[in-house]
Amino acid sequence: MTATTDPGVTVTELPPPTRITLRVADPTGQPLPTRIGAIEGCALCLGPDEWLLEGDAAADLVAGLPGPYSAVEVSDREITYLLEGPAVLDLLATGCPRDLASMPVGAGARTVYDTAQVVLVREANDRFRLTVWRSFAPHVRALFDIAMREIAAGL
Amino acid sequence: MLLIHCPYCEQDLPELEFAYAGEAHIARPADPSKLTDEEWRDFLFIRTNPKGVHFERWRHVNGCARFFNAVRETVGDKFLATYRADEPRPDISSLTGDAK
Amino acid sequence: MTSYRLQGRGRVDHGKPVNFTFDGKTYQGLAGDTLASALLANGVHLMGRSFKYHRPRGVVSAGSDEPNALMGTRRGPGRFEPNTRATIQEIREGLEAASQNRWPSLAFDMGAINDNLGSLFSAGFYYKTFMWPRAFWDRVYEPVIRNAAGLGVSPTEPDADSYASRFAHVDVLVVGAGPAGLAAALAAGRSGASVMLVDENAEVGGTLLSEPTVVIDGQPAWDWLAATVAELDGLANVQVMPRTTAIGYYHQNLVGLAQRLTDHLAAPPEGAPRERMWKVRAKEVVLAQGALEKPLVFDGNDRPGVMLASAAQTYLNRYGVKVGDRPAIVTAHDSAWHAAFDLAGAGAKPVVIVDMRASVDPALTDRAHALGIEALLGRTVTGTAGRLRVTSLRVNRMEGGKAGEPRDIGCDAVLMCGGWTPCLHLFSHTQGKLAWDEALQVYLPGRKTEAVQIAGAGRGLWSIAASLGDGANAGAAAARDVGLEAEAPVFGVAADRTGSGITLKELPTDRDPAKAKAFIDFQNDVTAKDIRLAVREGMRSIEHVKRYTTNGMATDQGKMSNINGLMIASDALGKAPPQVGLTTFRPPYSPTTFGTFAGYHQDATFEVTRKTPIDPWAEANGAVFEPVALWRRAWFFPKPGEDMHAAVGRECRGARASVGIFDASTLGKIEVVGPDAVTFMERMYTNPWAKLGVGRCRYGLLLGEDGFIRDDGVIGRIAEDRFHVTTTTGGAARVLNMMEDYLQTEWPDLKVWLTSTTEQWAVVALQGPNARKLLEPFVEGLDISAEAFPHMAVAECTVAGFPARLFRVSFTGELGFEVNVPARHGRALWETLWQAGQQYDICPYGTETMHVLRAEKGYIIVGQDTDGTLTPGDAGLTWAIGKAKPDFVGKRSLTRPDMVAKGRKQLVGLLTEDPKVVLQEGAQIVADPAQPKPMTMIGHVTSSYWSDALGRSIAMAVVVDGRERDGQTLHIPMPGGTITAKVVKSTAFLDPENRRLSA
Secondary structure, eight states: OOOOOOOSOEEEEEOOOOEEEEEESOOTTSSOOOSTTOEETTEEEEETTEEEEESTHHHHHHHTOOSSEEEEEOTTTEEEEEEESTTHHHHHHTTOOSOGGGSOTTOEEEEEETTEEEEEEEEETTEEEEEEEGGGHHHHHHHHHHHHHHHHHTO | OOEEEETTTTEEEEGGGOEEEEESSOOOOSOGGGSOHHHHHHHHHOOOOOSSEEEEEEEOTTTTOOEEEEEEETTTTEEEEEEETTSOOOOHHHHHSSOO | OOTTBOTTOSSSEEEEEEEEEETTEEEEEEETOBHHHHHHHTTOOEEEEOTTTOOEEEOOOSSTTOSSOEEEEEOSTTOEEEEEETTTOBOOTTEEEEOOSOSBOSSSBGGGHHHHTGGGGSTTHHHHTTOSSTTHIIIIIHHHHHHHSOOSOOOOSOOOOOEEEEEEEEEEEEEOOSHHHHHHHHHHHHTTOOEEEEOSSSSSOGGGGGOTTOEETTEEHHHHHHHHHHHHHHOTTEEEESSEEEEEEEGGGEEEEEEEOSTTOSSOOTTOOSEEEEEEEEEEEEEOOOEEEOOOOOBTTTSTTEEEHHHHHHHHHTTOBOSOSSEEEEESBTHHHHHHHHHHHTTOOOOEEEESSSOOOHHHHHHHHHHTOEEEESEEEEEEEOSSSOOEEEEEEEETTEEEEEEEEEOSEEEEEOOEEEOOHHHHHTTOOEEEETTTTEEEEOSOSSSEEEOGGGGTOOSHHHHHHHHHHHHHHHHHHTTOOOOOOOOOEESOOOOOBOOOSSOOOSSOGGGOOBEEETTTTEEHHHHHHHHHTTOOSHHHHHHHHTTTOSTTTTTTTHHHHHHHHHHHHTSOHHHHOOOOOOSOSSOOOHHHHHTTOSGGGSSOOBOOTTHHHHHHTTOEEEEETTEEEEEEOOOTTOOHHHHHHHHHHHHHHTOEEEEOTTSEEEEEESTTHHHHHHHHBSSOOTTOOTTBEEEEEEEOTTSOEEEEEEEEEEETTEEEEEEOTTTHHHHHHHHHHIIIIIOTTOOOEEEEOTTTEEEEEEESTTHHHHHGGGEESOOOSTTTSOTTEEEEEEETTEEEEEEEOOSSSSSEEEEEEEGGGHHHHHHHHHHHGGGGTOEEOOHHHHHHHHHHTTOOOTTTTOOSOOOTTTTTOGGGSOTTOSOOTTTGGGGSHHHHSTTOEEEEEEEESSTTOOOOTTOEEESOTTSOSSOOEEEEEEEEEEETTTTEEEEEEEEETGGGGTTOEEEEEETTEEEEEEEESOOOOSOTTOTTTTO
């Protein structure tokens, strides 16, 4: 019989950083990555004209941009979890249909986990940040708890 | 669950990230008031619904959020091509020749 | 142990007895047994009753194709499963199993009378027998048939188990871990490809598990198997998954796997799910599912003790169980001869080998002679005898193509083999074409639609040597296709027992074929004569024959019956089998629990339940909740002893008399930003926006291009280039998608962007005459006096120390404010206002009161008072249309002929004649209650409430030409009698002059 063991992954809610959704028609010459999924500084490129800016540098980046653009603060819109440990890919595979093993460290993506839209950032081989709209967070968290028990059960 | 090539993300990604959005290349008339009732009806409701090659719109709603166009073969349910919303219709014969 | 277990034989653990019960009686098996093998070891062959005729049935197979040995299995409350295949279910300590479809007992079953009424249940009996009288159908026929015909009973308790699901991405998925699958996994695994090897059985090995005498690379089969599994387990890139059934093969190499995790464990670990659904995306798939043995079709081929020859061989070699002491073998293929030889070698005394063929390989007959087994060639089998277990076999000579003189041969088991059919179910899921092979008389894989290879017996290769080689080639090719260097390993095989055979229809008989019970589909009780009858009665397509007879329509999907059914139908139609064709295989490959499909979606995680930041306060304060889209919202806040009616009445009074507080956080919010924001708003919404000043709000109405109302909400202009748009709670995602669609694809030139801020803001609404008095002390940086901050004003300010967007809006007709603060502060703001509001008897109210208050004012709710067919004109909202605008979404449709024709349904008020009667929402309305049925319905009630403020009921309804009927009396027929009500053109029941609003 397999005893219940350490699931090999932890889930931690992080304090909310400043988050800004930035939309710019033409990012040429701006300090913004242009490949979808790429991260430069505080900016993650989510779409051809969309960036998620996170952290203290976000406001300064926006202030330095020539118009026109749209910057909307969404710091409170979502919750971020830090997922860390050798079993992190198994944990995410319980609900995310993407092949995350092939996601490079230092990249990100908007995708889904179960029925919730999420933004994933791979910080290290065994460490991801997952950002999800506030009201979907308890559902995602509940699924993580179930999945962690499942992984710990060892079957 | 299909794999769909997003022409903006330039990746093959799972269908769960996408949403279907109807037939493609039906532009909203610049001045609808100039259309007859019949023309406006056709714009609203008349679709080709082919058995075979279909030009359609998808949105990478759980991804880059872009609407884009796709050529899909409706019998085998295979995508022949996807392309950006502002690109012209691709040549069908180049796609159906020996499509895998 | 009983006499049927052979000491030391098989792969079961003879040192580990396992106790289980069957129909209440305790039996002992061994670790490694299935329910079927353990029962056979105890001499139990009778395992169930058949579907229609309630005939006694024993186990036929040793695998997932089993049609007969289906049982109810149980592990305590909430853990009951009907129709468990005894051939797949491993025994565990304490397992409870029970036979099905019998009453009062398995040995004596009243329903067996159906067996004597066989003519009643012939092909098409559903369509022919129970036609008349019509009224009998619902009350008599269906309940009786449902009760009498059918297998297990549905569980009645909620499933106490949990289920899991997992996505996976691999280079090569190998389905089936027999010789071909193992070789494929080795070849691909050694190349470095990521490989998943799955098998539905408890143990990998496939045929090797029942062919221990084969020698591979100089090692006995089981030693080679152990070494191979060890090598695969040692490769980090290879995952070997037994107890895992590939149930469906979908587009672009997505394969669904159902993995059984705990059903074989006596004590599953804490938190372990029972089963897991895998959704595997593979670059390459190798299907190595082997072949399925076919029964022979003769009268009495379903008697307990009659089984497939390969099953007997598996029970012997894998489980160490003799299925009988004196088995008779009937076959059309060489393979069954080897089963006889193995049984003889294990101490059984096979009484006869009857082969339908006139001649066979002399090596076989020589071996039979040497073992003292009588061999009869060129015979037919015409019957069996025995009540609950076969006792004899009736064998006839063939004379001039006809059955001749019969002879009865005593036996205690009949082992049959009608040849083998490649298992191509999954391949068929992909719409891969099957091609009839005339030489082998089987269907083989033809044109492929996916990146897939079929290896081994699935391609008609019947020997282990050929399967190993074929699998190795397929695995190496798959690895090369994903860009790796791979070599196919070469295996040296000795003592391989290959063979050949023929494919037959039902066997010739000297008796009346119309009386023969020669079964094709054991699970659905379909016989050979049913197929012939279906053809006689005009069925020509194999799909029609299938549906008319139900052949192949049971949960085993005709794994045993399809080819036999086809051969007989072809013969009856006078066509070759490929001209008749096969029916379509569909997922799932074998029965799969609902739980596996549901995965994590049960109980609290059944679906997302969205909660606002203020939800915990509502919960702590006794709110009753209702679902609104995915949200749960506080519905009402009952005080002790209050019912809903009393609570809602009190909440309404509280808001109208002093101040109510309401959580409006779920409203959809979209920030529209950019230099072209106003142009975009002009095009999307019906209303004019250009002249809306910064700091002002307007009610916005959104149509579809078809002119029907899609959504509405208050929209504030925060800056020249920034709007704060609100949508309905349920419409938020839809509206944003629609806006993005226009923006991206119709007007990409506009410099404007949309961002959802629904969850950025928590929204606290204060409504009532004391709303300003309560709020004013907490507002900094803004004068909210009536003059400085009038109705429909918006401003950014600070409220209770939190940055806020403050709206002066009302959905109640009272003086009202909606305070938007960043979501993390929502609860603190609510509690601050709640505390301060005590001096005004502040009243928290829920969505029901919100609905009543807005209905008293005649404000519509999109989706309740509109249903997707109402225009602004129908809803009385033409005032919201910017008449001077050249265009907006839906404008052109508003002048289509049908949209301006008379006879459209219009939204009006309805006041019941008896003010105490509250109409039912959805109730139908008629003009004349005396008209004959079916009456002409002219509309329906959309909203209906008891209004505390008005002391009577109020309702809104859509009625044909409703506004022209102002003052008319209409009728609402209900089960308890017809209700009369008067139409009022205006739905503003309370304070139509809006005096309270502008206070």
